[in-house]
Amino acid sequence: MQLTRRPVTEPDLAAICTFAPSAQELFFFYPKASHPLTPAQLQAAIDLRSDSTVVELNGEVVAFANFYRWETGGSCAIGNVIVAPHARGCGVARYLIEQMIVIAFTRHQAGEVTVSCFNQNVAGLLLYSTLGFTAYGIEARQDKSGQRVALIHLRLTRSVS
Numbered sequence: 001m002q003l004t005r006r007p008v009t010e011p012d013l014a015a016i017c018t019f020a021p022s023a024q025e026l027f028f029f030y031p032k033a034s035h036p037l038t039p040a041q042l043q044a045a046i047d048l049r050s051d052s053t054v055v056e057l058n059g060e061v062v063a064f065a066n067f068y069r070w071e072t073g074g075s076c077a078i079g080n081v082i083v084a085p086h087a088r089g090c091g092v093a094r095y096l097i098e099q100m101i102v103i104a105f106t107r108h109q110a111g112e113v114t115v116s117c118f119n120q121n122v123a124g125l126l127l128y129s130t131l132g133f134t135a136y137g138i139e140a141r142q143d144k145s146g147q148r149v150a151l152i153h154l155r156l157t158r159s160v161s
Helices: 010-017 023-029 039-047 092-106 122-130
Strands: 003-007 050-057 060-070 075-083 112-118 134-142 148-157
Touching: 003 092, 010 039, 010 060, 023 075, 023 112, 050 092, 060 092, 075 092, 092 112, 092 122, 112 122, 122 148
Parallel strands: 075 112
Antiparallel strands: 003 050, 050 060, 060 075, 112 148, 134 148
16 A cells, blocks of 8 residues: 655545535535535635645545644644545545644644544544544534534644654
8 A cells, every 4th residue: 555645736626525425524524615515615725725735545546634724833723634435444544644744843843733523523533542632622513404513622732852
């Protein structure tokens, strides 16, 4: 299994739009978007964000993430995290998040990296925990059907060596 990362390009958008086949998965990935996700909706998010990154598995785009907040020497917040359904459970998400952490700590000299994850996204919460993220806040939100959900905010502080 060969994983690589690179900046997103316009031809990647159509593939990324297929990674959230349900409205609930799209809500986890991009809460403001309408299902089904379109390249135009995704491009609108990319235009407001930094370091939009894809992961390729053996040359196929299988994951995407970016920063919705980035402060040199401060904090970088990872958002729009999604992995193609057929590539889940084999380390792609771990690789993606590890790469985003590297970008935050090296390119942006961030002191911390944050990520937010909805309470129903158990796989995401477990992944972030195994990578060393710890919860620091919980925010009440509503999903697209009006149900109460919890958005859990997690942080990873740069270790000083």
